[in-house]
Amino acid sequence: MVRIYDTRAGQVEEIAAGRALRLYTCGLETARRAHVGDLRIFLVSDLIRRALERRRVRVVAARDAVHDEDAFRADAAALNLRPAEHVPEAGEPIEELGSRIDLCVGGAVPREDVRGRWVHAEGVRFAGDAPLLSDVADAGLDPLAVRMAFLESHYRQPVELTWDTLRAADGRVRRWRAGVAEWSESVSAPMATAYAERAESAFDDDLDTPAALRVLDELEGDASVAPGAKFETFLHLDSLLGLDLSSDIGKIRT
Structure with a gap:
């Protein structure tokens, strides 16, 4: 079983294998191109996805839209980040049409429209x-x-x-x-x-x-x-x- 720290629950919990899992990445919300520190959250999401898929869990991945989609896609490809299947428009609720988010990877404060597990990655400092x-x-x-x-x-x-x-x-x-x-x-x-x-x-x-x-x-x-x-x-x-x-x-x- 894959075990992950749920920030909302305050403990490490198991993610059940053998079923589909909806994974959402809440990342950049600034009107600029991503620098290397911004990309960590997307890498964490990618690592979770790889670990789950090795366990034969079907992962349906989505992420926030970013300021410069073309640049982000190029960066994501260079970092070997598997692309998301869905990229909702900015401001669109991420749990519309009854599709519950099972696991969200994002910042320190969980989004109100996410009811599943919340995974927080710490920040990056650069000299x-x-x-x-x-x-x-x-x-x-x-x-x-x-x-x-x-x-x-x-x-x-x-x-x-x-x-x-x-x-x-x-x-x-x-x-x-x-x-x-x-x-x-x-x-x-x-x-x-x-x-x-x-x-x-x-x-x-x-x-x-x-x-x-x-x-x-x-x-x-x-x-x-x-x-x-x-x-x-x-x-x-x-x-x-x-x-x-x-x-x-x-x-x-x-």
Whole structure:
């Protein structure tokens, strides 16, 4: 079962599997383009969706309209955020035509028109002006370094982002991709089940992404695990992480 902290209830609660779930993301309400800090709430929603879908829960996702839809869609694609099926117009009640919202991811104060569970993600602080996601790419970093940097902190803890933390996250993403590409050339082997189960369990336990990443760090350095098994396990878990860890496979390394 996936367990998540319900801000309204003040406790971690189980989300029942085996049924459809309506997920709503209440995000940007400002008349400007999203900077990297604004995107955290959408990543949290994406992680919840991935964890539930792994449990075969049918997730119907919706989100608020934003000021610049084209720019937001580009940013969302760059961060590997799965697109919402529904984007109601600004100001439109999100629970019209009898469609109850089961889980809403948003700011600190629950919306009055949401009667289901409420998940709150803490904010992001950046030294100086927070960059746009395009600024991260212009600095020579993979946009998914932002995703990694957010995964490195629990969603209920505030994040202190700096260019140094983004560069470190970028290095971790690139190192894992290089490892996956190298392991892909080895003899195939069954997935390292114990590692996979530990990482999945961390995800299911209120999205403990830092713990899941530590499991992968441990697996990366475990010489007793065959390279082919590492390859299978990293790719399996990337369906939750969304870091495009297979993207270097087949590339010529120098």
